[in-house]
Amino acid sequence: MSSLMEQNYLTDTSQIPETSHWDFVPTVIYCSAYGVQTFDALQQALFKLHAYIILKSGDIIAIKHFLNLKGHNSIFPCHSCKVKAVHGLGKIYYVPLHPPSQDCHERTLYQAAPLQHHKDFLNITERISAAKTKTKKAKIAKGMGIKGLPGLSHVRSLDYTHSSAWEWFHLFLKNIILNLVDFWTGQFKELGPGIEDFEIAPEIWQEIGKETAAAVWHIPSTFVCVLVNIANDHSLFTVESWCFWFVHLSPKLLEGCFLKCKYYKHMCELVEIMKITLQFHTPHKQLDGIESHIIDWVQKYEKYYYQYDIEHLLACTLTIHRLLHVVQGI
Ligand SMILES: [Zn+2]
Numbered sequence: 001m002s003s004l005m006e007q008n009y010l011t012d013t014s015q016i017p018e019t020s021h022w023d024f025v026p027t028v029i030y031c032s033a034y035g036v037q038t039f040d041a042l043q044q045a046l047f048k049l050h051a052y053i054i055l056k057s058g059d060i061i062a063i064k065h066f067l068n069l070k071g072h073n074s075i076f077p078c079h080s081c082k083v084k085a086v087h088g089l090g091k092i093y094y095v096p097l098h099p100p101s102q103d104c105h106e107r108t109l110y111q112a113a114p115l116q117h118h119k120d121f122l123n124i125t126e127r128i129s130a131a132k133t134k135t136k137k138a139k140i141a142k143g144m145g146i147k148g149l150p151g152l153s154h155v156r157s158l159d160y161t162h163s164s165a166w167e168w169f170h171l172f173l174k175n176i177i178l179n180l181v182d183f184w185t186g187q188f189k190e191l192g193p194g195i196e197d198f199e200i201a202p203e204i205w206q207e208i209g210k211e212t213a214a215a216v217w218h219i220p221s222t223f224v225c226v227l228v229n230i231a232n233d234h235s236l237f238t239v240e241s242w243c244f245w246f247v248h249l250s251p252k253l254l255e256g257c258f259l260k261c262k263y264y265k266h267m268c269e270l271v272e273i274m275k276i277t278l279q280f281h282t283p284h285k286q287l288d289g290i291e292s293h294i295i296d297w298v299q300k301y302e303k304y305y306y307q308y309d310i311e312h313l314l315a316c317t318l319t320i321h322r323l324l325h326v327v328q329g330i
Pocket residue numbers: 078079080081082083321322325
């Protein structure tokens with residue numbers, strides 16, 4: 001057992017940071033490095049059970065703390081690729097595929113942003129550790145979007161770029177769908193439709209709300225428990241409500257409600273992406289296909305909602321960018 005410990009794990013607990021925002025870190029390191037006495041009923045003997053963390057998922061804030069990142073408002077806000085954010089009109093950074101310009105030649109595509117690797121992450125943290133002054137450390141952290149080694153750096157089974165995916169339900173159900181509904185109802189950060197026509201007329205949205213509330217009487221609660229009038233108040237919607245409403249009801253309820261069919265088609269394409277990425281088994285071939293679909297969906301999203309206009313740059317949230325890494329997470 002000791003050779004296994006030496007081979008795989010940290011054995012010197014003096015290296016564990018004394019203060020950490022991850023209170024459970026010492027426990028995790030202890031469990032994985034030294035094991036926990038466990039009874040083997042077949043052998044009728046005690047053995048040391050080791051636990052390896054290989055995956056941690058969470059929302060934007062959880063992953064930020066887990067990986068010790070600067071956060072979504074930094075120049076390099078994505079821990080999976082080296083996409084460089086651009087300034088909006090204020091101090092907030094955004095990550096569009098195309099910078100705000102009508103010139104196609106100036107646009108940089110997602111494929112051009114190289115993926116981040118575990119060793120890149122380590123190189124940056126080594127540079128921060130080696131920097132002699134606080135100012136120099138802060139400068140590297142600001143430039144690279146990484147504050148230092150993660151709290152769980154002693155757990156060697158973790159790959160910082162591949163072990164930490166954003167949770168599906170946070171990404172789709174608590175961010176992207178809500179933002180789309182806000183766009184359609186003219187409530188997205190007081191941003192108007194610009195040169196597009198994606199807003200749904202209030203009276204039509206009221207009808208959609210009534211039909212949503214009426215639908216629940218005919219649906220067993222096994223499928224969805226809460227489904228209220230989405231037009232009056234959707235604060236009661238749970239993530240389950242959003243998932244059911246968007247995937248199963250919106251393709252029927254919103255058909256013919258937009259001034260131009262392209263917004264409805266775009267919405268249905270997202271429904272298909274969600275269905276495929278929810279499958280328990282996805283063949284590799286299908287993953288390649290879905291990755292192309294997602295890139296295509298994000299490009300259309302930028303065209304319709306951001307319109308390459310600096311005033312609409314706030315449509316390009318990090319959650320939209322993270323869609324491009326969903327397949328990588330699978
Ligand atoms: Zn990225």
